[in-house]
Amino acid sequence: GQQVMQIPQYQHVQEGEDFTTYCNSSTTLSNIQWYKQRPGGHPVFLIQLVKSGEVKKQKRLTFQFGEAKKNSSLHITATQTTDVGTYFCAGLSGGSYIPTFGRGTSLIVHP
Amino acid sequence: DTEVTQTPKHLVMGMTNKKSLKCEQHMGHRAMYWYKQKAKKPPELMFVYSYEKLSINESVPSRFSPECPNSSLLNLHLHALQPEDSALYLCASSPGGQQQETQYFGPGTRLLVL
Numbered sequence: 001g002q003q004v005m006q007i008p009q010y011q012h013v014q015e016g017e018d019f020t021t022y023c024n025s026s027t028t029l030s031n032i033q034w035y036k037q038r039p040g041g042h043p044v045f046l047i048q049l050v051k052s053g054e055v056k057k058q059k060r061l062t063f064q065f066g067e068a069k070k071n072s073s074l075h076i077t078a079t080q081t082t083d084v085g086t087y088f089c090a091g092l093s094g095g096s097y098i099p100t101f102g103r104g105t106s107l108i109v110h111p
Numbered sequence: 112d113t114e115v116t117q118t119p120k121h122l123v124m125g126m127t128n129k130k131s132l133k134c135e136q137h138m139g140h141r142a143m144y145w146y147k148q149k150a151k152k153p154p155e156l157m158f159v160y161s162y163e164k165l166s167i168n169e170s171v172p173s174r175f176s177p178e179c180p181n182s183s184l185l186n187l188h189l190h191a192l193q194p195e196d197s198a199l200y201l202c203a204s205s206p207g208g209q210q211q212e213t214q215y216f217g218p219g220t221r222l223l224v225l
Contacts, residue, residue, distance in 0.1 A: 042201055042216045088153055097209055101153035
């Protein structure tokens, strides 16, 4: 079955430093979604990438979808304490509408 | 209304109890999902209802029984649970079960089985 690997599992940064999390799929994806889950909260949709090589920005967040549609990344510039949480990628492929979640990257920002 | 609501927020139950988790959305979505999430893990799909019909059951033990009374409501009936079933139970919905749809998650029910 489809597998989505996400690294790193944890990342500690000082406030103001950058942060990146990476996802790799064992199969070609039709699209990939990113979610953020704050501590004690629930996953909240951030963005969806569909096109090969697509890059989308939301303020300090930059999302990329690889040319082969098998990998994706989320980059946060100049982290803030409000960025704390776990970031999940979720890939879809093979005509399914059920996403396969990566294991998530927990971001800890030290003030 | 772009919200998925879940009740109760917290639930403590014994292994012999019967309880139900409830989920509601008024976005007109026709696909609804139950996920189980353990600490530090991603959400794990349990059931999917599409147009009020159970379309996916991810080999979930029979002590979990889903029900979709109508297009806005989703229940999860719990009976004879085990301590290892303690987790955050998340409900989600999406417009119509098509690709490229966003899943909207509810706040979850934190379940503790004693």
